[in-house]
Amino acid sequence: xxxxxxxxxxxxxLGVLLAVAxxxxxxxxxxxxxxxxxxxxxxxxxxxxIYAVALWAYTLLPVPxxxxxxxxxxxxxxxxxxxxxxxxxEEVGVRGLLxxxxxxxxxxxxxxxxxxxxxxxxxxxxxxxxAGLLGLATSLLIELTQLTGIWGLYPCxxxxxxxxxxMINTLGAVIGSAISVRLVRRRARKAPTTVTVGxxxxxxxxxxLVILGxxxxxxxxxxxxxxxxxxxxxxxxxxxxxxxLLWGPPIILETVxxxxxxxxxxxxVVGLRATATSGLWWRRVVMxxxxxxxxxxxxxxxxxxxxxxxxxxxxVTLVVLPRTDGHRGLSNMLAGMRVRPD
Numbered sequence: 520x521x522x523x524x525x526x527x528x529x530x531x532x533l534g535v536l537l538a539v540a541x542x543x544x545x546x547x548x549x550x551x552x553x554x555x556x557x558x559x560x561x562x563x564x565x566x567x568x569i570y571a572v573a574l575w576a577y578t579l580l581p582v583p584x585x586x587x588x589x590x591x592x593x594x595x596x597x598x599x600x601x602x603x604x605x606x607x608x609e610e611v612g613v614r615g616l617l618x619x620x621x622x623x624x625x626x627x628x629x630x631x632x633x634x635x636x637x638x639x640x641x642x643x644x645x646x647x648x649x650a651g652l653l654g655l656a657t658s659l660l661i662e663l664t665q666l667t668g669i670w671g672l673y674p675c676x677x678x679x680x681x682x683x684x685x686m687i688n689t690l691g692a693v694i695g696s697a698i699s700v701r702l703v704r705r706r707a708r709k710a711p712t713t714v715t716v717g718x719x720x721x722x723x724x725x726x727x728l729v730i731l732g733x734x735x736x737x738x739x740x741x742x743x744x745x746x747x748x749x750x751x752x753x754x755x756x757x758x759x760x761x762x763x764l765l766w767g768p769p770i771i772l773e774t775v776x777x778x779x780x781x782x783x784x785x786x787x788v789v790g791l792r793a794t795a796t797s798g799l800w801w802r803r804v805v806m807x808x809x810x811x812x813x814x815x816x817x818x819x820x821x822x823x824x825x826x827x828x829x830x831x832x833x834x835v836t837l838v839v840l841p842r843t844d845g846h847r848g849l850s851n852m853l854a855g856m857r858v859r860p861d
Contacts, residue, residue, distance in 0.1 A: 538568040540732065543725045547788045556721050556789070560642075567638045577631065578661045579669065583677050590675035593666065600625050600683045628684055629691040632658070636695025641703045647696045654692025658685050714846045714858050718789050723836075723848075726773070726785030726811050730818060734768040766819045773811040778803050783811045786858070793847075793856040802854040810850030 545564055549556035603621040616622050635657065636650040643649070664670060666680040738761050745751040776784050781803060782792050795802050807813075817829040839849045847858040 537572065538565045539728065541568070543728055543784075543788055546721050546725055550718075550721075550788065550790045554790075555718070557717070563638075563641055567634075567642060570634050570638065574631070574635075574657070574661075578678075579664065583673075588677045591665075591677055591679045593676075594679060594681040594683065597682055597686070599681075600687070625683075625687055628687045629694065632688040632691030633695035633698070636692040636697070637699040637702070638695075639692070640696050640699040647693055650692045650696035651689050655685060655689040657692075658688035714791060714860065716841050716846050718791070719840055719846050719848060719858075722783070722785035722789040722791060724785070725788040726783050727814070729772060729784045730769040730811065730815050733772055734765040737768065738765040762819075766815065769815055770812075773815060774807060777807040777811065785811070790861045791858050792861055793851050793854070793858050795854075795856045798855075802856050805854040806850045806856060809853045810848075813850075 541564070542561075546556050549560065600621065604616070604619075604625065607619040607621040608616050611619055632654050635654055636647075639645050639650040639653055662680050662684060665678040666676050668674060668676050741764050742756060742761055745756045746753065772784055776782060776787065778800075780787070780792075781794065781799070786792065793803075793806060813832065814829075817825060817832055820829075836849045839852065840846060843849075843852050845858055847856065851858055
């Protein structure tokens with residue numbers, strides 16, 4: 520039970536982390552293909568990401584310590600699960616069959632891949648054939664990873680390679696796709712010609728993720744190089760370089776986007792552009808300082824009251840957004856700019 524709970528916690532944590540990392544490109548693709556990125560689809564993509572990590576965690580974790588396991592065998596005989604179920608029926612009878620290990624292993628493997636078939640139709644719009652092929656390919660990748668001891672990380676497999684799993688998992692994906700026929704309804708959507716609050720909020724969320732995440736990989740890589748490459752003690756790592764690696768990229772990205780192209784990175788993601796009939800350059804400067812640039816400054820600031828100022832900035836931005844004409848928001852209102860779809 521502890522392993523199941525631990526795997527679930529890992530799946531949720533890593534799934535949410537991957538979903539956050541993929542939010543910006545997913546939003547950009549959604550607005551260019553469908554003209555919208557509704558909350559239902561966001562939650563659907565989050566669920567699919569968590570499911571993908573859960574599938575990995577269930578099939579490969581827990582990873583054993585070296586020397587603490589025995590090499591697992593292989594099962595290349597197709598439909599071997601049928602004889603196992605028949606044997607279990609003779610031992611425990613029909614009534615006890617549903618709780619037998621032989622039956623539960625097959626049933627759980629089917630259930631494990633049912634969500635895959637559902638997500639294939641709900642997200643990619645593909646049917647039974649694609650779901651079956653993807654289920655087979657995913658199952659084969661998992662089985663080969665187990666057979667090779669995680670591709671050579673271990674000298675031998677610590678879990679059994681079972682050819683029946685390939686068939687059972689594929690069946691589960693096909694069943695999931697068949698079930699989704701009644702649950703998923705595709706409707707053609709036209710790109711909205713107006714600027715909605717939801718569209719602006721998705722753009723603001725994308726800006727926030729760009730500000731918080733674009734420099735983080737560089738800062739973490741540099742810190743790891745200092746710690747493990749140069750053996751610099753933890754408390755002696757130069758903080759100035761790390762600070763600018765963390766905040767430099769978002770400052771550059773948002774400044775170039777606003778001053779050079781008249782929109783933030785988030786507005787580009789959702790297909791919006793700020794326009795003005797005159798005074799374009801100074802208006803863009805105001806837009807930067809009272810929008811993404813101001814948010815970045817407050818996030819990186821460390822002076823008395825900076826936290827309260829950041830909170831006030833966020834609250835005012837969110838309160839003003841639905842109350843401005845055309846939902847242009849605080850920064851565009853102060854800059855005297857309009858917002859329109861591409």
